[in-house]
Amino acid sequence: MKFIVDFHIHSKYSRATSRDMDLENLDKWAKIKGINVLGTGDFTHPLWLKELKTKLEPAEPGLFKLRRVNKIKLNNGWHLTNNSENGAPELRYILTSELSCIYSKKNKTRKVHLMIFAPSFEVVEKFNAHLGWIGNLKADGRPILGIDAKELAKIALNISPEVLVVPAHAWTPHFSVFGSASGFDSIRECFDDYARYISVIETGLSSDPAMNWRLSALDNITLISNSDSHSPHRIGREANIFEGKIQGYKQIIEALRLGARAPQSLANRLVETIEFFPEEGKYHYDGHRNCKVVFDPQETKKHKGKCPVCGRPLTIGVMSRVDQLADRKSGEKPVKIISYKSLIPLEEILGEAMNLGVGTKGVEKEYKELINKFGNEFKILLEVSYQELEHNCGPELAEAIKRVREGKVDIEPGYDGEYGRIKIFDEGEIKRFSKQASLL
Numbered sequence: 282m283k284f285i286v287d288f289h290i291h292s293k294y295s296r297a298t299s300r301d302m303d304l305e306n307l308d309k310w311a312k313i314k315g316i317n318v319l320g321t322g323d324f325t326h327p328l329w330l331k332e333l334k335t336k337l338e339p340a341e342p343g344l345f346k347l348r349r350v351n352k353i354k355l356n357n358g359w360h361l362t363n364n365s366e367n368g369a370p371e372l373r374y375i376l377t378s379e380l381s382c383i384y385s386k387k388n389k390t391r392k393v394h395l396m397i398f399a400p401s402f403e404v405v406e407k408f409n410a411h412l413g414w415i416g417n418l419k420a421d422g423r424p425i426l427g428i429d430a431k432e433l434a435k436i437a438l439n440i441s442p443e444v445l446v447v448p449a450h451a452w453t454p455h456f457s458v459f460g461s462a463s464g465f466d467s468i469r470e471c472f473d474d475y476a477r478y479i480s481v482i483e484t485g486l487s488s489d490p491a492m493n494w495r496l497s498a499l500d501n502i503t504l505i506s507n508s509d510s511h512s513p514h515r516i517g518r519e520a521n522i523f524e525g526k527i528q529g530y531k532q533i534i535e536a537l538r539l540g541a542r543a544p545q546s547l548a549n550r551l552v553e554t555i556e557f558f559p560e561e562g563k564y565h566y567d568g569h570r571n572c573k574v575v576f577d578p579q580e581t582k583k584h585k586g587k588c589p590v591c592g593r594p595l596t597i598g599v600m601s602r603v604d605q606l607a608d609r610k611s612g613e614k615p616v617k618i619i620s621y622k623s624l625i626p627l628e629e630i631l632g633e634a635m636n637l638g639v640g641t642k643g644v645e646k647e648y649k650e651l652i653n654k655f656g657n658e659f660k661i662l663l664e665v666s667y668q669e670l671e672h673n674c675g676p677e678l679a680e681a682i683k684r685v686r687e688g689k690v691d692i693e694p695g696y697d698g699e700y701g702r703i704k705i706f707d708e709g710e711i712k713r714f715s716k717q718a719s720l721l
């Protein structure tokens with residue numbers, strides 16, 4: 282048995298998030314996506330924590346589920362089945378949060394985002410009480426604290442050794458452990474003697490496992506992937522696939538800590554991650570958004586890291602940064618790895634196959650019909666056969682999904698905060714499809 286987990290999301294109490302980021306909508310969208318375990322996000326926020334405590338009830342040890350009274354009717358055309366048909370129980374929640382540490386170390390300003398996983402509400406409360414002395418937890422679901430990342434790890438681990446501390450989106454330029462602008466060159470440099478407690482990092486949307494494999498320093502670090510979503514329909518855009526039955530917090534954490542080194546006999550094992558094509562992420566290449574300058578690592582080197590339009594230093598993206606720190610060539614990898622699949626969200630694939638924008642009524646309608654037909658998005662993207670897709674939704678969509686599965690897509694890389702742009706079909710193909718559609 283397998284189950285899919287997205288550990289990193291933000292509630293409606295975080296800045297720039299959808300008002301729909303509440304438990305009822307998350308529960309509904311997790312079903313639509315095919316997610317089995319979801320991080321609560323934002324457990325440091327008093328109002329969100331209150332909501333979590335009143336609306337969730339205990340499930341397996343250290344995991345939670347939505348109380349029945351809080352389940353909303355899945356009306357407006359969704360016919361969602363419970364995940365129980367593949368043996369998985371209804372959605373489980375795991376207590377997670379993210380904090381932004383902004384501080385100075387070795388004469389440089391550092392900005393590092395850390396995820397904290399907690400085994401119980403008691404641990405969360407102790408942790409929050411401690412942090413309340415350091416910063417204002419009410420200000421944001423992902424609060425900013427003027428504290429060294431190492432100190433934060435120390436506080437969390439002193440409260441409970443079951444806590445897991447995970448550097449978030451480890452490569453983004455401005456807010457991460459390896460970030461080009463305000464990060465470090467190694468986990469050791471950031472966490473000193475606490476580095477031995479850092480066994481997991483989140484690769485983030487702009488990097489994929491293959492890029493991380495180029496650093497032998499990460500060979501014993503488990504690479505995970507999460508959506509970091511700010512709205513319900515984007516949860517699961519990156520995720521983690523575990524093997525085994527959902528048994529509790531402890532088993533999931535153990536699987537994360539051991540990663541590719543986990544013995545077959547372990548209750549749960551992380552077996553695969555679901556990734557964006559890293560080029561689609563907002564910080565894959567280098568550049569300046571306002572100057573419309575986008576460079577690959579070689580071009581950046583040629584220009585000595587300076588923008589040819591405004592003359593200021595370029596925002597150095599993930600690809601260049603990995604290049605700087607890597608000790609393996611592109612394509613090389615460690616002995617033990619966890620494999621991954623690169624996917625594109627179904628709404629984007631539909632937008633392309635139907636030659637319509639992602640947020641349009643047409644795409645929305647088709648999306649809903651497909652979910653109602655096949656059960657959930659992950660099933661469609663990962664499992665449903667080509668023949669079945671072709672039979673039910675026509676050759677364009679079947680072909681589009683096939684190309685995504687095979688990685689045969691064309692992407693203009695993202696840079697300096699601008700998402701990359703995906704093309705599955707070329708112009709000629711799109712014209713041919715719309716001609717066929719208008720004939721029908």
Ligand SMILES: [Zn+2]
Pocket residue numbers: 379394449450456
């Ligand atoms: Zn973050």
Ligand SMILES: [Zn+2]
Pocket residue numbers: 289290291379423449509
């Ligand atoms: Zn986040």
Ligand SMILES: [Zn+2]
Pocket residue numbers: 569571572574588589590591592593
């Ligand atoms: Zn510029």
